[in-house]
Amino acid sequence: MKRQHIGLILIVLTLWLCSIMAANAQIVGTKHDLSLSGGGNWQGNDPTGEVCIYCHTPHAASTSQKPLWNRATTTQTFIPYTSLTFNGINHSADPIGHQPMGESKLCLSCHDGITALNALLHTYGSPIPMVGGYDQLGDVYYPGSPFSSGMGPNIGENFPGSGGTGYTVNNLANDHPVSFAFNQTLITEDANGGAPQLRLPATGNAVKLYGANHDQVECSSCHDVHSDVNGKFLVMSNSGSALCLTCHIK
Amino acid sequence: MKSTCTLIFSLLLIAGAAFGQITGTPHDLSSVTGDSNTYHSTNQDQICIFCHTPHAASATNTPLWNRNDPANTFQVYSSPTMHAFDPNGPIPNVSGTSLMCLSCHDGVTALNSLIYNGSHGVPQMTGGNVITGSANLNDASGLTNDHPVSINYATALANGSALHATGTLPNWALKAGNRIECTSCHNVHSFGATADMQPFLNASRTGSALCLTCHIK
Numbered sequence: 382m383k384r385q386h387i388g389l390i391l392i393v394l395t396l397w398l399c400s401i402m403a404a405n406a407q408i409v410g411t412k413h414d415l416s417l418s419g420g421g422n423w424q425g426n427d428p429t430g431e432v433c434i435y436c437h438t439p440h441a442a443s444t445s446q447k448p449l450w451n452r453a454t455t456t457q458t459f460i461p462y463t464s465l466t467f468n469g470i471n472h473s474a475d476p477i478g479h480q481p482m483g484e485s486k487l488c489l490s491c492h493d494g495i496t497a498l499n500a501l502l503h504t505y506g507s508p509i510p511m512v513g514g515y516d517q518l519g520d521v522y523y524p525g526s527p528f529s530s531g532m533g534p535n536i537g538e539n540f541p542g543s544g545g546t547g548y549t550v551n552n553l554a555n556d557h558p559v560s561f562a563f564n565q566t567l568i569t570e571d572a573n574g575g576a577p578q579l580r581l582p583a584t585g586n587a588v589k590l591y592g593a594n595h596d597q598v599e600c601s602s603c604h605d606v607h608s609d610v611n612g613k614f615l616v617m618s619n620s621g622s623a624l625c626l627t628c629h630i631k
Numbered sequence: 632m633k634s635t636c637t638l639i640f641s642l643l644l645i646a647g648a649a650f651g652q653i654t655g656t657p658h659d660l661s662s663v664t665g666d667s668n669t670y671h672s673t674n675q676d677q678i679c680i681f682c683h684t685p686h687a688a689s690a691t692n693t694p695l696w697n698r699n700d701p702a703n704t705f706q707v708y709s710s711p712t713m714h715a716f717d718p719n720g721p722i723p724n725v726s727g728t729s730l731m732c733l734s735c736h737d738g739v740t741a742l743n744s745l746i747y748n749g750s751h752g753v754p755q756m757t758g759g760n761v762i763t764g765s766a767n768l769n770d771a772s773g774l775t776n777d778h779p780v781s782i783n784y785a786t787a788l789a790n791g792s793a794l795h796a797t798g799t800l801p802n803w804a805l806k807a808g809n810r811i812e813c814t815s816c817h818n819v820h821s822f823g824a825t826a827d828m829q830p831f832l833n834a835s836r837t838g839s840a841l842c843l844t845c846h847i848k
Contacts, residue, residue: 408848409838416838429827432839433848439778439816440768447710449778505829505836607848 408432411609412534415498420609421534423498423518425509434504436487436606441503452490453500457537457551459489462558468570469561469598484591484599485559488606494519494535495550519550557603563628564596578630587617588627653678656822657766658831660742660754670742670762675754680745682731682819687747697746698734705733706773714790715782715811728806729780732813738767778816784845785809793847803833804844816841 408414409432412421416430425435436451443450461479481489490496497516499509518535537550553559561567568579582588591597603624604614611618619625659665661678675681682697689696704724716723725733734740741761743754768777784805788794797809806812816833823829827837834841842848 409843418838430837433842433846434839437842439842440776441765441770442776444772444776448712449708449710449776505826 408607408609411614413606413609413614417512423515424512425499426512427509429505434501434509435498438501438503443502446487450487451502452487453496453502454486455489455493455496457489457493457495459493459537459551459553462554462556466571467558468567469558469563479558479561481553482560483597484601488600488604489536491518492534492536493550494537559599559602561598562592562594562596563590563598564594576630579628580630582627586627588624589616653820653822656831658819658822660756669758670760671757672743672754673757675749675751677749677751680747680749681742681754684745684747684749689746692731696731698731699740699744699746700730701733701737701740703737703739705737705769706775708775708777708779713779713787714792715779715784715787723781725774726781727810727812728814729812732817732819733769736762736766737769738762739769780812780815782811783809784811794845795847800844801834811845 410418410420412419414420414432415423415425415435416427416432417424418430419432427434434451437449438451439449443452443454446452446454459480490500491498495517497511498518499511499516501508519538535550536556537552563579563581565581568577568581571577571579582590588602590602591599601616603616605611605616606614608614615624617624617627625631653659655664655667657668659668659678660671660681661676662672662674663676664678665671680697683695684697685695689698692698692700707722707724709722734744735742738761743756743760745754748754768774770776774780784794785797786809788797797805803818804811804815806814814833817831818833819831821828822831825835827835832841834844
């Protein structure tokens with residue numbers, strides 16, 4: 382009887398430990414883990430099973446992008462989001478239209494749908510082939526794709542039913558804008574004489590702003606590339622739309 | 632008898648490989664066991680001498696160091712998200728044991744530039760006397776595209792970097808003064824018996840275990 386109790390306690394303890402480990406889960410095993418034991422459809426056929434290499438390298442890294450960046454830069458010119466009520470784009474000094482910059486450009490070196498996932502600057506020996514030859518996130522919408530259709534990780538797509546037609550790789554017009562300055566100037570302009578509709582995330586908030594002035598909204602403002610504990614790699618739970626309401630007063 | 636000797640010798644060789652010794656690795660620049668390497672000597676059959684000497688060694692570097700530190704300073708890595716040094720202070724240069732590695736891997740210093748040459752004289756080299764290609768860390772970009780070294784891990788940790796606590800790390804990770812040096816990742820004497828332990832790694836690349844030893848990602 383006593384031995385049974387100890388067994389039960391051990392089982393409970395193990396389950397508890399497992400749940401703690403899951404809560405602390407980092408990139409390993411998530412969809413951003415492109416190794417053979419990763420959690421997504423796209424996997425590098427590398428027997429060593431490296432995880433970090435798809436974005437980082439300790440040597441011979443990118444000279445223009447950090448941290449120790451190991452990916453080729455996307456060459457796409459993107460169609461930006463526009464709206465009559467969105468003023469952020471007016472603050473861009475970008476001469477070729479509002480293009481993703483900074484951290485967001487790093488994300489789009491996979492999520493543009495067309496840049497090869499295994500287009501790396503530095504590997505050990507030969508390039509890493511992708512399982513099945515599926516080396517683009519855009520593979521999801523190719524005719525005969527082995528992946529289910531639906532909201533995929535190709536941010537540059539025309540989502541079926543969105544009104545857009547055809548497969549594309551550079552369409553950010555249906556995605557929340559990134560790489561614009563979110564500051565008091567924008568908040569005032571957006572309010573247009575009325576009550577503010579926006580607020581800056583408080584210091585220490587999971588939602589961060591980037592760039593030299595710490596005022597740029599980038600993909601990383603909402604997403605934590607390394608952790609999927611909140612689902613969809615969000616920086617915080619979006620239960621009750623808490624993430625959206627961090628900035629939007631609605 | 633001969634076959635017994637051969638057997639024993641073979642076993643010793645296997646044991647040597649299993650224990651991951653320097654003999655025959657790319658760090659073996661000798662004329663005999665290192666002769667399959669790109670860079671090796673044609674007249675110096677000793678292995679250790681390219682880094683160590685039992686006498687007349689460096690007055691500043693240990694252990695019994697037989698090389699001079701590179702004379703130049705290096706362009707080093709920095710990033711807005713790296714917190715290993717005072718952002719308002721000067722960026723520290725490479726120092727300590729990492730300089731010893733760079734006395735070959737700087738792409739400038741001659742491989743045969745030894746403090747003490749021994750009875751064979753200056754080692755004659757074939758395949759080049761200066762490292763080029765991927766083993767030259769000080770390429771056109773300097774060290775700006777390489778993982779930082781000679782940085783204080785405890786400082787980075789204290790400034791909020793996503794790193795494991797110092798006390799939880801294996802003994803090879805942190806060097807004197809809680810510093811990260813080349814040797815935090817690399818074991819100069821052991822090439823690695825399996826591909827995941829190469830080149831000269833202290834832990835496996837499988838599942839990026841080496842990276843995740845320090846980084847919480």
